[in-house]
Amino acid sequence: MLMFTRYAPFFVLVSAVLVIWMGFGSDWGEALAAEPERVQNIAYALLGVLSIGGTLAYAQWRGAITPFSKPLLWRMHWQQLNKLIPIAIITIMWLILAGGIIEVDWEFVANLPPEWVLTGAISIGAGFHSAILFSPDDDPTVELLLTMPYALSTLIFVRFVLLVSLYVLLGIISHSVLALINGAEINFVYGVLMWLPGTLLLASLGLFVTLVTRQIVFGVGLVILIWVAFWQYGTLIFVSAPYLYSIHLFLPELGTSGQALMIINRLTVLALAFFLLMWSVTLLTREEYIMTGRS
Structure with a gap:
């Protein structure tokens, strides 16, 4: 079981890719608009992959879930979250939405609806x-926290849960x-599905x-690179490789097949997030490498 869970992230990734490839082939958009049953079957298959992946993720993280009854550990990590970053992000977003407080001439935010600005921010x-x-x-505080009687995976788990919870709450x-403010113009469920995955x-x-x-520099650089690529140049995907829409971070309008594509897209993005989280768990079993860089 341990060996199987070690390769669980690759199971999730390969399964999601196979489901998309076998389900769509080359006739991407037209088939979706004409065959809703096909979309439903693909969505069920992706849900199955996510369910199995979630079970395997729990098997990997189960040793890190014990600190839910340790409020001191959560409080210490909460103090290390550097909450000025989300405050700055939200402040900039609302200044952009305020229209008139600051002038926005950047192409990638000009004339965007409010929910799109929220999604990007x-x-x-x-x-x-x-x-x-x-x-x-x-982060020298990680070494300090390691003096507590918890595994490295537990410390990372607590900090990551607090981080995601903070941004979900802000969103x-x-x-x-x-x-x-906008009344019926914004669909709450659809809006959350836009930014959460x-x-x-x-x-x-x-x-x-x-x-x-x-x-830090490599993680920040890659995150910014991928965000800018999909935010600024994501529409080019539909010209050169429309089947890659399943991994698009954002959801442009796609006419009659938009709702079907959104379901597949959101499930696939979640599968990729599961893949990275489970792969991170396999790294955390190598505590010496994480802390010292020596394998």
Whole structure:
């Protein structure tokens, strides 16, 4: 079982890729619009992959879930979250939405609806914040926390849960305010589905890359690179490789097949987030490498 769970992330990744490839082939958009049953079957298959992946993730993380009854550990990590980062992200977002407080001439935010600004702000904030929280070389507090009677995986688990919870809470509050201001113009459930999977994926990416490289700059750089690529140039995907829409972080309008594509897209992005999280767990079993860089 231990050997199987060690390769669980690759099972999730390969299974998701096979489901997408076997389900769609080359006739991506037209088949979705004409065959809703096909979309439903693919969605069920992806849900099955996510369920199995979630079970395997629990098997890997079960040793880290014990500290839920240790409030001191949670309090110490909460104090290390550097909450100025999400405050700055949300402040910039609301200044952009305020229109008139500051002038926005940047192409990638001009004339965007409020929910799109929220989607971009929450996702890049979580990814950036995650990348700077898990570097042993740049965070001496990790060494201090290791003096407590907990495994390294427990410390990372607590900090990551607090990080994701903080951004989910900020996103829900911000989206609720947008919904109240705009009334029926914003669909709350659809809006949350826009930013939540991408937020989890970028946060998982920041965690994984920083654990591998042990330095903040690589995690931050890759998160920003991927965010900018999908935010600024994501529409080029539909010209050159439309089947790659399943891993698109954001959801542009796609006409009649948009809802079907959204279901597949969100499930696939979540599967990729699961893949990175479970792969991170396999790294945490090598505590000497994480802390010292020696294998």
